[in-house]
Amino acid sequence: MANNTKNTQSNLDGALFALSLDRGAEASLQAQLCTALRDLLLSQGDFAGTRLPASRKLAQELSVSRMTVTAAYEQLQSEGYLLTRMGGGTYVAQDLPHLAPPAPRADRMPSQDRRQPWLPLSHGVADQNLFPHGQWARHLERAWRSPDAALLARPDPFGWYPLRAAIAEHLRLWRGLDCGPEQILITSGAREAFEIVFRGLLGGMGRSVMEDPGWSPMAGVLAASGSEVLPHRVDAAGLDACALPLDLSAAIVTPSRHYPTGRAMPLPRRIALLDWARSTGALIIEDDYDSEFRYQGQPLPALAGLDGLTQVLYLGSFSKLLSHTLRLGYLVLPVAHIAAARAYVNAVGPRASLIPQPALAGFMASGEFAIHLRRMRRVYGKRQKVLLDALMELDDLLELAPDPSGMHLCLPLRRKAAHALSDQEMVARAKAHGVVSKALSSYAVLPDPPQGLILGYAGFDEPLLRQAAKELIAALRPRL
Amino acid sequence: MANNTKNTQSNLDGALFALSLDRGAEASLQAQLCTALRDLLLSQGDFAGTRLPASRKLAQELSVSRMTVTAAYEQLQSEGYLLTRMGGGTYVAQDLPHLAPPAPRADRMPSQDRRQPWLPLSHGVADQNLFPHGQWARHLERAWRSPDAALLARPDPFGWYPLRAAIAEHLRLWRGLDCGPEQILITSGAREAFEIVFRGLLGGMGRSVMEDPGWSPMAGVLAASGSEVLPHRVDAAGLDACALPLDLSAAIVTPSRHYPTGRAMPLPRRIALLDWARSTGALIIEDDYDSEFRYQGQPLPALAGLDGLTQVLYLGSFSKLLSHTLRLGYLVLPVAHIAAARAYVNAVGPRASLIPQPALAGFMASGEFAIHLRRMRRVYGKRQKVLLDALMELDDLLELAPDPSGMHLCLPLRRKAAHALSDQEMVARAKAHGVVSKALSSYAVLPDPPQGLILGYAGFDEPLLRQAAKELIAALRPRL
Numbered sequence: 035m036a037n038n039t040k041n042t043q044s045n046l047d048g049a050l051f052a053l054s055l056d057r058g059a060e061a062s063l064q065a066q067l068c069t070a071l072r073d074l075l076l077s078q079g080d081f082a083g084t085r086l087p088a089s090r091k092l093a094q095e096l097s098v099s100r101m102t103v104t105a106a107y108e109q110l111q112s113e114g115y116l117l118t119r120m121g122g123g124t125y126v127a128q129d130l131p132h133l134a135p136p137a138p139r140a141d142r143m144p145s146q147d148r149r150q151p152w153l154p155l156s157h158g159v160a161d162q163n164l165f166p167h168g169q170w171a172r173h174l175e176r177a178w179r180s181p182d183a184a185l186l187a188r189p190d191p192f193g194w195y196p197l198r199a200a201i202a203e204h205l206r207l208w209r210g211l212d213c214g215p216e217q218i219l220i221t222s223g224a225r226e227a228f229e230i231v232f233r234g235l236l237g238g239m240g241r242s243v244m245e246d247p248g249w250s251p252m253a254g255v256l257a258a259s260g261s262e263v264l265p266h267r268v269d270a271a272g273l274d275a276c277a278l279p280l281d282l283s284a285a286i287v288t289p290s291r292h293y294p295t296g297r298a299m300p301l302p303r304r305i306a307l308l309d310w311a312r313s314t315g316a317l318i319i320e321d322d323y324d325s326e327f328r329y330q331g332q333p334l335p336a337l338a339g340l341d342g343l344t345q346v347l348y349l350g351s352f353s354k355l356l357s358h359t360l361r362l363g364y365l366v367l368p369v370a371h372i373a374a375a376r377a378y379v380n381a382v383g384p385r386a387s388l389i390p391q392p393a394l395a396g397f398m399a400s401g402e403f404a405i406h407l408r409r410m411r412r413v414y415g416k417r418q419k420v421l422l423d424a425l426m427e428l429d430d431l432l433e434l435a436p437d438p439s440g441m442h443l444c445l446p447l448r449r450k451a452a453h454a455l456s457d458q459e460m461v462a463r464a465k466a467h468g469v470v471s472k473a474l475s476s477y478a479v480l481p482d483p484p485q486g487l488i489l490g491y492a493g494f495d496e497p498l499l500r501q502a503a504k505e506l507i508a509a510l511r512p513r514l
Numbered sequence: 515m516a517n518n519t520k521n522t523q524s525n526l527d528g529a530l531f532a533l534s535l536d537r538g539a540e541a542s543l544q545a546q547l548c549t550a551l552r553d554l555l556l557s558q559g560d561f562a563g564t565r566l567p568a569s570r571k572l573a574q575e576l577s578v579s580r581m582t583v584t585a586a587y588e589q590l591q592s593e594g595y596l597l598t599r600m601g602g603g604t605y606v607a608q609d610l611p612h613l614a615p616p617a618p619r620a621d622r623m624p625s626q627d628r629r630q631p632w633l634p635l636s637h638g639v640a641d642q643n644l645f646p647h648g649q650w651a652r653h654l655e656r657a658w659r660s661p662d663a664a665l666l667a668r669p670d671p672f673g674w675y676p677l678r679a680a681i682a683e684h685l686r687l688w689r690g691l692d693c694g695p696e697q698i699l700i701t702s703g704a705r706e707a708f709e710i711v712f713r714g715l716l717g718g719m720g721r722s723v724m725e726d727p728g729w730s731p732m733a734g735v736l737a738a739s740g741s742e743v744l745p746h747r748v749d750a751a752g753l754d755a756c757a758l759p760l761d762l763s764a765a766i767v768t769p770s771r772h773y774p775t776g777r778a779m780p781l782p783r784r785i786a787l788l789d790w791a792r793s794t795g796a797l798i799i800e801d802d803y804d805s806e807f808r809y810q811g812q813p814l815p816a817l818a819g820l821d822g823l824t825q826v827l828y829l830g831s832f833s834k835l836l837s838h839t840l841r842l843g844y845l846v847l848p849v850a851h852i853a854a855a856r857a858y859v860n861a862v863g864p865r866a867s868l869i870p871q872p873a874l875a876g877f878m879a880s881g882e883f884a885i886h887l888r889r890m891r892r893v894y895g896k897r898q899k900v901l902l903d904a905l906m907e908l909d910d911l912l913e914l915a916p917d918p919s920g921m922h923l924c925l926p927l928r929r930k931a932a933h934a935l936s937d938q939e940m941v942a943r944a945k946a947h948g949v950v951s952k953a954l955s956s957y958a959v960l961p962d963p964p965q966g967l968i969l970g971y972a973g974f975d976e977p978l979l980r981q982a983a984k985e986l987i988a989a990l991r992p993r994l
Contacts, residue, residue: 387840
């Protein structure tokens with residue numbers, strides 16, 4: 035039996051080492067490896083229980099990065115073909131998916147529709163493994179087992195009131211923003227929030243500015259709402275109100291952490307921006323997406339707090355703080371705009387699902403949410419440091435400065451490095467090594483944009499960050 | 515003690531019978547009664563445990579409809595002021611909300627933000643009391659306790675695959691529609707589905723037609739997507755393709771159950787409509803919202819099935835079948851349109867929450883969904899009959915014909931009745947009696963619309979339906 039297993043293992047090793055992957059093919063090396071491995075296991079059923087070669091070994095044999103192999107193993111593991119055992123090692127599962135009873139099971143999805151895991155160093159991804167799934171599931175169960183009569187009554191399109199109350203409390207404690215639950219509108223995300231502001235409050239007319247670099251899909255989102263949006267170049271201190279036209283209907287800003295550079299807007303600029311808005315009557319839309327994760331220093335409170343919520347609308351989201359699965363965000367409205375927003379959402383109807391709302395309200399009211407945020411702040415802070423340390427070798431190419439907050443680093447290219455290789459070329463090279471990054475210049479519309487690499491660290495554990503850093507160094511170093 | 519209770523009770527009765535409600539006030543009689551009762555209980559704390567007068571008695575004393583009183587009692591019950599005891603009777607709660615510890619509890623909402631229950635005979639409301647909340651909560655808990663890795667991976671903007679597979683199976687069995695999970699796109703509701711079709715597939719251009727009468731907010735929804743939508747008068751057999759222009763980009767139809775009249779489009783009209791679409795290249799958008807609830811006869815399969823899903827896109831929703839709290843719908847796409855829809859949703863991102871999706875997939879795959887639908891079909895069928903029987907007295911005003919399917923009745927006004935009173939006047943009178951109805955003519959844009967009363971029966975139990983019918987008779991009868 036042991037002998038038999040060993041034979042099977044050398045057969046499997048042999049078959050795997052003999053694979054040939056096509057570097058010119060449209061499918062990625064990882065996808066090709068997945069398909070080949072899947073076909074191999076399905077065509078020959080006798081590998082059940084066999085140990086797979088170590089990822090390092092297989093990567094060597096196939097001349098691919100180790101990450102390509104580990105990602106393929108993970109993919110097949112999530113599909114049920116492979117499993118890992120305590121003490122290490124990846125094995126072929128005993129019951130391969132196709133050996134399951136042939137009844138049409140709705141929970142078995144064809145592999146081509148299986149979702150890819152987030153690849154390092156994707157940004158904007160919360161760590162899902164450290165999320166307290168058990169607590170969250172209990173809140174869901176508790177909220178819906180015998181639901182509050184008000185949950186089943188005619189819904190308030192502003193969302194579930196206790197959640198709005200919990201968000202108001204969160205904003206007071208974490209963001210220095212004093213508002214009432216009646217000012218909070220629950221949305222299915224930033225897109226809906228922008229639609230409500232631009233169609234509901236601004237009537238789908240007028241011109242606005244957004245930061246450049248900035249959240250690039252914004253212009254398309256707003257164009258769909260009938261608004262023209264002008265990109266406005268930011269400097270190291272963010273948007274400069276002195277340079278803004280006087281006939282705008284709104285300015286969209288990320289003062290707590292400029293997206294994607296992570297820089298905070300200093301107080302004088304904030305005051306200038308509020309002065310501009312007050313004198314021109316324009317609205318300011320403050321998009322605050324991950325500044326709860328603050329590692330050093332005292333945060334400036336939200337711009338909306340400084341303004342006392344008169345000219346500033348505040349946008350928040352739970353996708354980055356907790357999980358993208360929620361699809362819940364919120365919009366904090368100045369009192370003067372509540373009626374118009376209510377008229378608009380009454381007409382178009384609510385879109386955010388009610389299902390997660392009472393559970394999230396319970397999760398927040400119980401204090402588990404704050405405990406989770408504080409825990410993730412420690413974890414993410416450590417991860418940022420690990421990534422920066424692991425990238426030390428690239429110090430001559432990238433400015434490796436820590437960021438006092440957030441979930442990703444935006445590392446500017448050093449001038450001499452940028453001459454040799456653009457940020458977009460760097461991103462392409464990293465991709466070939468299995469590392470997902472973003473070029474700062476790809477967030478800009480205006481010419482001659484700043485160059486930098488955007489690396490997400492929040493969603494990945496320390497060994498994976500170190501491995502990704504190694505791949506990134508291998509990708510950027512040999513040619514320079 | 516017993517004596518004391520009795521004294522308190524007669525005090526409460528006295529105080530209540532002495533209330534004066536203002537018929538000219540902007541607030542409804544029900545809201546006034548709620549406020550008065552709440553103030554009474556809060557200002558005098560010694561009513562705890564006291565039995566309230568019977569709704570019939572209080573209604574008599576205050577000269578309001580009994581429904582006004584029962585609705586007010588229900589409202590205060592949902593707020594925690596009142597409770598009902600086994601064996602009947604409504605009592606003042608022992609711990610009134612304001613007597614709770616004064617800690618800022620996020621799950622306690624101010625009464626002005628409490629949601630109103632659905633009033634009879636609101637239409638489009640599923641019965642929430644008969645929903646298997648326990649099963650549903652267990653599916654939620656099971657799905658998220660230790661979630662499938664794919665749920666936490668990069669999301670497919672088309673939605674959770676096992677749910678799409680379960681919907682495909684449901685459509686095959688219940689609607690005679692043969693499609694694959696890859697053709698199904700999960701949305702946050704019909705608005706998002708229309709946005710995807712009109713912006714993503716039609717590029718926000720062109721003219722379309724919708725039925726008149728029809729779902730009146732449609733024109734606004736589509737105008738926001740850049741499309742012009744022309745109302746087109748339907749006759750008893752629905753939209754007549756022979757009368758359609760040849761230069762349209764789409765026609766939106768409800769062939770299984772015309773909205774809101776409930777009439778089914780006969781086969782010859784369906785074939786003519788498909789011929790028109792094939793010869794002009796226009797899309798047909800089939801909006802199928804509640805035809806799973808079929809009480810008599812053999813249903814025609816979905817138009818999309820007759821078409822083989824080439825020119826027809828099919829829209830479904832769970833809001834009416836299950837619960838409005840889900841905010842989940844879906845769009846079934848012809849294979850040729852999948853790529854364009856995918857490009858669009860990839861760009862704009864998914865909006866339907868993932869949280870309910872795996873739970874709903876489990877609920878459907880386990881068979882509990884089908885059991886629930888069959889149960890509700892029996893219940894709703896009986897309710898329709900109860901409402902029709904209870905309205906028999908209005909036979910000279912309304913055509914009291916049963917509807918073979920659906921969740922509401924659309925009762926046409928008899929010609930001689932319509933001369934005396936329009937459907938909108940009837941609706942206004944019914945409202946004064948606490949009955950919510952809709953005028954068929956209010957669903958029309960074109961002049962000289964048909965007249966009828968739309969009465970929802972699905973969401974209300976039989977005693978409530980009989981009571982509502984009585985109020986409706988009282989509202990319509992005295993003046994004729």
